[in-house]
Amino acid sequence: MDDRRGPHLLFLTDEQLKKGIEAMFFAYKGFTADPDRILEQYGYGRAHHRAIHFIHRSPGTTVNNLLAILGVTKQSLNRVLRTLVEDGLVESRVGTRDKRERHLVLTEKGQALEADLAEAQRARMRAAYREVGPEAVDGFRKVLEAMMDPDMRRHFNALKDPE
Amino acid sequence: MDDRRGPHLLFLTDEQLKKGIEAMFFAYKGFTADPDRILEQYGYGRAHHRAIHFIHRSPGTTVNNLLAILGVTKQSLNRVLRTLVEDGLVESRVGTRDKRERHLVLTEKGQALEADLAEAQRARMRAAYREVGPEAVDGFRKVLEAMMDPDMRRHFNALKDPE
């Protein structure tokens, strides 16, 4: 309601916040557009992409861990995972230390699709980054991280950082 | 594949781009979490939120314009719009200049829900902004805009800017 608040001097009006919210909405569309086009050719959806992405990112991850990262139910994930295993993109290996666990890894075929999807998505990100410069990118990442729920931030930070 | 490229010196490795992509994924979850909780109490979903948001933002907008902004089919939008009109949150007024058009406006009840949803979403955005400072916010907005498809960027820029 009020436009200016906060402890020091404040720079963010509700209108400016609203523009940020809208930017997020429009940008997310662009963010998913390129991989979506590729996935369509394979008869896959975004859920498949997410599974492939995080399995690639943490090879050998367990189903439970993946569930926590994606924040969906096991029934939902299982549907996706089953088709990926059937199609030979993902391999599910029985755990050695704990045989109840299944460790998920991408097959060669899975890695090929992952590379395809990742490159498409990176291309847009790279173009955007290049357009706006390194300082902007730093700010972008900082705001995004600050917007995450604590649990998600934990998962985000657990993913290995670029050296 | 290669890590460094571009005309000058380059700062973005594929690994860094990947972290940006993941940040986007986790942040979007947080971005929608608060309004989702409110919407649930009314039996509405995100689609209702989006319609309400953009009708509030451009009062009197036509159905066609809303379709272009949201990027969905009219069948999909209509389902949502119908319930909002039935529930008395949105009013659909026959156009005066062109009687084929319907101009959409929020009723008082609609405005009340909009205010609720907007404040919930702004609160998180505000907290994030405050955590990271004004320079970061500027970068955030710049990157998001650079990530949009041209059409979406057009719609984004057509929304009135904070003075």
Next chain:
DNA sequence: TGGTAAAGTCAACAAGACTGACGTAAATTG
């Protein structure tokens, strides 16, 4: 041995997207 945990599955359901086909009213154009 008994309880808990990991994974998988079956069934039913809902939101929200899609396509395709149609209908009506109003505007526009030849």
Next chain:
DNA sequence: CAATTTACGTCAGTCTTGTTGACTTTACCA
């Protein structure tokens, strides 16, 4: 003025991706 196009609404059917709830199998652990 007649024909076409536009704006909107609707019916019907499909798909993806999420949900809940119940149940099983296997394995770990105290």
